[in-house]
Amino acid sequence: MYAVHDEFPQLPGLRYLNHAAVSPWPQRAVDAVSRFALENARTGARDYSTWLQVERRLRERLQRLLNAPSSADIALVKNTSEALSFVAFGLDWRAGDQVVISDEEFPSNRIVWEALAPLGVEVVKVNLHSGDAQAALLDACGPRTRLMAISAVQYASGLRLDLERLGEGCRTRGVLLCIDAIQQLGALPFDVQASQCAFAMADGHKWLLGPEGLGVFYCRSDLRAQLKLHEYGWHMLEHAGDYQRSDWEPARSARRFECGSPNMLGAMALEASLSLLEDVGMPQVEQALQERVQCLIDGLHRVPGAHLHSAVAREHRAGIVTFSLDGWQHQALFEQLKAHEVICAQRGAGIRLSPHFYTRPQVIEETLQLLRQLAAG
Structure with missing residues (x-):
């Protein structure tokens, strides 16, 4: 059929991290x-x-x-x-x-x-x-x-x-x-x-x-x-x-x-x-998703003023990473992320990011880089 990344021909610059809300369809x-x-x-x-x-x-x-x-x-x-x-x-x-x-x-x-x-x-x-x-x-x-x-x-x-x-x-x-x-x-x-x-x-x-x-x-x-x-x-x-x-x-x-x-x-x-x-197979889906969640967790730990509100241990987490950022109201941070084409959600104690198994590592790194810039003011 298609290679996995060909299944999701998303717009250049779009950083889609909102699968816990509504997911894009695959090409098939x-x-x-x-x-x-x-x-x-x-x-x-x-x-x-x-x-x-x-x-x-x-x-x-x-x-x-x-x-x-x-x-x-x-x-x-x-x-x-x-x-x-x-x-x-x-x-x-x-x-x-x-x-x-x-x-x-x-x-x-x-x-x-x-x-x-x-x-x-x-x-x-x-x-x-x-x-x-x-x-x-x-x-x-x-x-x-x-x-x-x-x-x-x-x-x-x-x-x-x-x-x-x-x-x-x-x-x-x-x-x-x-x-x-x-x-x-x-x-x-x-x-x-x-x-x-x-x-x-x-x-x-x-x-x-x-x-x-x-x-x-x-x-x-x-x-x-x-x-x-x-x-x-x-x-x-x-x-x-x-x-x-x-x-x-x-x-x-x-x-x-x-x-x-x-x-x-x-x-x-x-x-x-x-x-x-x-x-793909659900064991492989889980493995790929957990790797992406771990990248988000590790990256957020390096963002000054970022606070995780989700479980870190693998056995207690799925695809959701919720965080807040010192100096930012949740709604204002959400709007700023959206303006930079980071598609996420404001939920619970902060901002909810939710990649999927196919999410490109570049999407996560660009999102973390943006958060580092916002944290620095």
């Missing part, structure tokens, strides 16, 4: 969408059966990426928030039930649980920086705890959690584990079986290098029928193609969470993007 995704658009213009849906083959491949790629037991465990959803809502409003809650989360979750993984308050569900928020984050989360699980909902990697600090330890701890306590994997999936290997999670979800537009509007929802097979459905339509039926059938039942697979027509345009792009990650 651009080509897939272009072909799909041209086919629509010329022949419409004449070859819809071929499009369905792409959708099937997408489910299979996601199954492998999550190490799910079967592609039947994979639902294609609009976004992470939708998948979290399927869990939050699908479980049969009892007044007094508790949900354990951290105190620094992205709003998607906080609001959805707080919205259960009218049902008598209590949200317990745990501080992750008072010592052992995993122990703190598990210690917060009491006899009324029904579910732990946690981000694999925290969006602002970049803290990466030990999911296998959390999964084992939840299992022994009889607590369901729900993982918001959006800041890990596509950046580092992720394994729903090793983590023993009940549910996992992620959008495609960050580390998966895909478009907005299409994500993945993993639901453990023994729990699918336990989630009450709130969306109904032709596509979520067991016999979805039999339009004259009067009796119906939800699909036994995770397709039961997909009520209507699929996002075929998004599927074309995301399937192509995932093929790149598979071609």
Whole structure:
């Protein structure tokens, strides 16, 4: 197909360090969408059966990426928030039930649980920086705890959690584990079986290098029928193609969470993007990303007045490096970086940088050089 750097023909001078927000598409995704658009213009849906083959491949790629037991465990959803809502409003809650989360979750993984308050569900928020984050989360699980909902990697600090330890701890306590994997999936290997999670979800537009509007929802097979459905339509039926059938039942697979027509345009792009990650291999993606994160950490240590707000140890980090700079307000520093074509984000305690495995070393060095100049005034 392409050499890796040919997949990302970014504008000269652009320093893209914002994959924790929205990623650029690889060239193969651009080509897939272009072909799909041209086919629509010329022949419409004449070859819809071929499009369905792409959708099937997408489910299979996601199954492998999550190490799910079967592609039947994979639902294609609009976004992470939708998948979290399927869990939050699908479980049969009892007044007094508790949900354990951290105190620094992205709003998607906080609001959805707080919205259960009218049902008598209590949200317990745990501080992750008072010592052992995993122990703190598990210690917060009491006899009324029904579910732990946690981000694999925290969006602002970049803290990466030990999911296998959390999964084992939840299992022994009889607590369901729900993982918001959006800041890990596509950046580092992720394994729903090793983590023993009940549910996992992620959008495609960050580390998966895909478009907005299409994500993945993993639901453990023994729990699918336990989630009450709130969306109904032709596509979520067991016999979805039999339009004259009067009796119906939800699909036994995770397709039961997909009520209507699929996002075929998004599927074309995301399937192509995932093929790149598979071609490279997730162990190699992780290694390359960790090398780039280490370069940022080492370089920031040499910037006068720079303060890191992210974990330094490899086992506690993913692709996010958040920092602040003495003498600079966060917003002013963000605007100055943006003016110099450093694409990043203002999050948490400062400025969030997030390279990916393909990021050229020159991009990181030029960014660090700019920060040294700004620090010097």
